Amino acid sequence: RVGGTVNCKILKATDRITLNALDLKIGTATVTYNDQKLTTQDIQFDAGQETVCFVFGSEIPTGQATLSVEFSGELNDKMKGFYRSKYFSPTGEERYAGVTQFEATDARRCFPCWDEPAIKATFDISLVVPQNLVALSNMPVVEERPEPADNTVHFTFDRTPIMSTYLVAVVVGEYDYVEDRSADGVLVRVYTPVGKREQGRFALDVATKVLPYYKDYFNIAYPLPKMDLIAISDFSAGAMENWGLITYRETFVLVDPENTSLIRKQSIALTVGHEIAHQWFGNLVTMEWWTHLWLNEGYASFVEFLCVDHLFPDYDIWTQFVTDMYTRALELDCLRNSHPIEVPVGHPSEIDEIFDEISYNKGASVIRMLHHYIGDEDFKRGMNLYLTRHQYSNTRTEDLWNALQEASSKPVGAVMSTWIQRMGFPVVQVLSSKQLDGNRRQLSIAQSKFCADGCEAPEQSLWLIPINISTPTSGKAVSTVLETAKAELTVEGVGEQDWVKINPGTIGYYRTQYPAEMLEQFLPAIKNMTLPPLDRLGLIDDLFALVQAGKSSTVDALKVIDAYRHENNYTVWSSISNCLAKLQLLLAHTPAEKQFGEYGVRLYQPVAEKLGWDVKPGESHLDTLLRSLVLGRLVSFGCPKTLAEAKRRFEEHAQNKCVLPADLRSTCYRAVLQNGDLATYDEMLRLYRATDLHEEKDRISRALGSIGNVDILRKVIDFAMSEEVRAQDSVFVIVSVAINPKGRDMAWDYFCEHWKVLLNQYEGGFLLARLIKYLTENFSTEERAMEVERFFREHDFPGTERTVSQSIETIRLNADWMRRDLDGISAYLTQQEKEQQ
Numbered sequence: 001r002v003g004g005t006v007n008c009k010i011l012k013a014t015d016r017i018t019l020n021a022l023d024l025k026i027g028t029a030t031v032t033y034n035d036q037k038l039t040t041q042d043i044q045f046d047a048g049q050e051t052v053c054f055v056f057g058s059e060i061p062t063g064q065a066t067l068s069v070e071f072s073g074e075l076n077d078k079m080k081g082f083y084r085s086k087y088f089s090p091t092g093e094e095r096y097a098g099v100t101q102f103e104a105t106d107a108r109r110c111f112p113c114w115d116e117p118a119i120k121a122t123f124d125i126s127l128v129v130p131q132n133l134v135a136l137s138n139m140p141v142v143e144e145r146p147e148p149a150d151n152t153v154h155f156t157f158d159r160t161p162i163m164s165t166y167l168v169a170v171v172v173g174e175y176d177y178v179e180d181r182s183a184d185g186v187l188v189r190v191y192t193p194v195g196k197r198e199q200g201r202f203a204l205d206v207a208t209k210v211l212p213y214y215k216d217y218f219n220i221a222y223p224l225p226k227m228d229l230i231a232i233s234d235f236s237a238g239a240m241e242n243w244g245l246i247t248y249r250e251t252f253v254l255v256d257p258e259n260t261s262l263i264r265k266q267s268i269a270l271t272v273g274h275e276i277a278h279q280w281f282g283n284l285v286t287m288e289w290w291t292h293l294w295l296n297e298g299y300a301s302f303v304e305f306l307c308v309d310h311l312f313p314d315y316d317i318w319t320q321f322v323t324d325m326y327t328r329a330l331e332l333d334c335l336r337n338s339h340p341i342e343v344p345v346g347h348p349s350e351i352d353e354i355f356d357e358i359s360y361n362k363g364a365s366v367i368r369m370l371h372h373y374i375g376d377e378d379f380k381r382g383m384n385l386y387l388t389r390h391q392y393s394n395t396r397t398e399d400l401w402n403a404l405q406e407a408s409s410k411p412v413g414a415v416m417s418t419w420i421q422r423m424g425f426p427v428v429q430v431l432s433s434k435q436l437d438g439n440r441r442q443l444s445i446a447q448s449k450f451c452a453d454g455c456e457a458p459e460q461s462l463w464l465i466p467i468n469i470s471t472p473t474s475g476k477a478v479s480t481v482l483e484t485a486k487a488e489l490t491v492e493g494v495g496e497q498d499w500v501k502i503n504p505g506t507i508g509y510y511r512t513q514y515p516a517e518m519l520e521q522f523l524p525a526i527k528n529m530t531l532p533p534l535d536r537l538g539l540i541d542d543l544f545a546l547v548q549a550g551k552s553s554t555v556d557a558l559k560v561i562d563a564y565r566h567e568n569n570y571t572v573w574s575s576i577s578n579c580l581a582k583l584q585l586l587l588a589h590t591p592a593e594k595q596f597g598e599y600g601v602r603l604y605q606p607v608a609e610k611l612g613w614d615v616k617p618g619e620s621h622l623d624t625l626l627r628s629l630v631l632g633r634l635v636s637f638g639c640p641k642t643l644a645e646a647k648r649r650f651e652e653h654a655q656n657k658c659v660l661p662a663d664l665r666s667t668c669y670r671a672v673l674q675n676g677d678l679a680t681y682d683e684m685l686r687l688y689r690a691t692d693l694h695e696e697k698d699r700i701s702r703a704l705g706s707i708g709n710v711d712i713l714r715k716v717i718d719f720a721m722s723e724e725v726r727a728q729d730s731v732f733v734i735v736s737v738a739i740n741p742k743g744r745d746m747a748w749d750y751f752c753e754h755w756k757v758l759l760n761q762y763e764g765g766f767l768l769a770r771l772i773k774y775l776t777e778n779f780s781t782e783e784r785a786m787e788v789e790r791f792f793r794e795h796d797f798p799g800t801e802r803t804v805s806q807s808i809e810t811i812r813l814n815a816d817w818m819r820r821d822l823d824g825i826s827a828y829l830t831q832q833e834k835e836q837q
Contacts, residue, residue, distance in 0.1 A: 002070075002071065003068065005068045007066055009065075015058060016056065020050055020051055020107075021108050028070050029054045031060055031065055050348065071111065073110060080236070081101070081108075083098075084097070086726075097171065097173025106166075120394070123160045125138075135172050136170070136191070138157070138160050138167070138224070139226075139244060140225055141157055164283075164286050167242050171232070175193065177189045177190060177191045178190050178197050178198070184222070188208050188227045190228075190231075190253065191228060191230040192254060196231075210307050211276065217383070218384055220387055220391075227279075230246070231249075232250070237249070249694075256693055260695060261628070264662075277299070277304060281300055284387060293355070295400060298363015305317050305321050320570075321368070323537070329364075331545075332357045332806065335806050335809050339354070340358075342420055352769070353766070366420070375408070385407055389403065401413040419463065426463045427513055428446070428467070428511070429446050430512070431445065441494045442488060443469075443488070443500070446487075447463065450545070467479070467508070468503065474492075477500075500518065501535050511542045511546070526560075534571075537571055539560075540575055541578075570623070577633050584596060584600070589741060604633050611627045611630065627664070632670070635674065653668070669699065669700060670703045676709075698732070701736075705733065706736070721734075739774055744779070769800045769803040772797070772800050776808075779811045780815050781815055782812065
């Protein structure tokens, strides 16, 4: 049983005090004022509202008062509130750590509190823990008192700054650490499982460099004396920005030089940059309510790229922003069941659902567009103004616009309000293009809402769109804001045959639709790669979106992809792969499936041969990433040559003759498993059990889903749900089975049968929504759409309602796409095959 005391200010005399509390047992509660003491007469819980009300016998007058509560709670297994996290000691014994995860509304599971972001307080925390364990909280320890009688230690932590409850954190367990000081004097530690301290070096190096970078960028020092980053064994999110004590999944913070892939390292750098950005943006200045969640997440998702670009220029990270963040936001945001960046939320179950591609990716994409529109200097100045003006308090979106507007003297509020408050985004259509004398071209353009199903939006929506236009001779031939439905623009310095590109650098958050003759003009520049990479990427991505919306045919898009045969840029291939992977899922179980695989092999083989299997001395970061991408695609297209080489390398790896580089492991594991039998499956499990690196376990377990035999896939799901796989990872193993066309139906049947178990394990967390999305969205028949709809009508999955409607909509869009284009695709692939012979 523990106790807590709150200093309150009573503004109006009352005989009751209501706080948030959930899964807590309350002993006694007393209130003290002017040397008087009142004890509760009644304690009323409201489970639906997640509150406890203390009713006192008489009124508490206005003024200062102290509320003391005795309570106890359970150390749960739900990865939220104060929970236990299972791990194994270096000698293999099962142990538990105590960890907190309070965002969004789970501090109330640990102690009674006013659990809302705007109700800030300072916190004095003390812990009594067994003497051999590490105890951490937001602030440094100020007193450590051993209690020899019961082998415990009493830790008292320094008082925190004024802050929101969701950022309070406590961790108790066995850990090693590495430490360093940042250039601006902050003590930084990375805590790792015992025996793995060296795996914390990379994150430590990033964190110590990121702190001074943000200090300069925001022109405000980091406000706490220390910064801890800690690897947690069971963790549902990727990481959490608790002030001064950032918690991470092991795979998002630990780097083992031998076994960590380059893409994972890059993602660790981004995650560390993201969480540390929150120390200012989110922690020092906090959104007023969860409706404004995007202020925290969209912003940190933008700034993580700024800081990684500064620390690792060779990552070319802004180009990757487009495939990682921007295109994923557009994909979701053209659905009728998308939502605006700002969503009114009430009950906690509604809050979990907005931790999605809209809050993070669309948020980051519109901030990138704004950053470009006002320029870096004004953006920095505006950030400093915003953070200084609102430090230690709460804000709404308008406060950010006002600060950026003051700094830049541009109408930020007016331009941005449409992007934040309205769902979806526009398509800018070039209606006509006319060559004038004097090397000028006149474009007639129009904007309308872009809908995934290609239908006209019922309401007339106008956005204020920052429009830039580039030509072969000028990066910024036109720069304007489109405020009307239609406009005429004149572009200078363009020859008859020259291309004209709208949205250069793919910065504006909109799609572009060109007439056929303008698209044709791009082809030579795509082939000889004089068109910049982000424009080559944006073109194909927009074209594929138009195909899915029925505004262009799949065959036309495949003909344009033909111009990309000599492409050498990782991010452009990433985008092409994203488009073709969707098409491959759609064509599974159709007569065109095999031919499409052969088409894919022909497309990817030249670039694969150029790169080879082995890292070349001095090759760029992006080439290393490109190798795994291209070989991975060839494996999924069933390329016999790639499969054979992958198997050969895997066998040497499994026998410890020649260890596979981490970057190629996923590809080789999937290659071996694709046509593997039970013996192959058992061999993989042996490797899974032999490693104690979480990242490697993840890699193996997620590769298991690529097995072609449905009976073995069923075993994979049983394995995912066993004690051997952590609850945080099971979802992703089941997903790997569901996105394999061979396992799609079986995984859905399993879900329908075992929904209770899954709901109990993941209820109210975003892992459940993630699972439902991937289990359902790749179906492509009306029957399946109706079946999914019926299942979720009859079974209640709180906090996944929006995800379910997005999935059903996606299934119907897939069915339409198939109906429109399957015959055309088959004919095109047959013709391609003949030309090869």
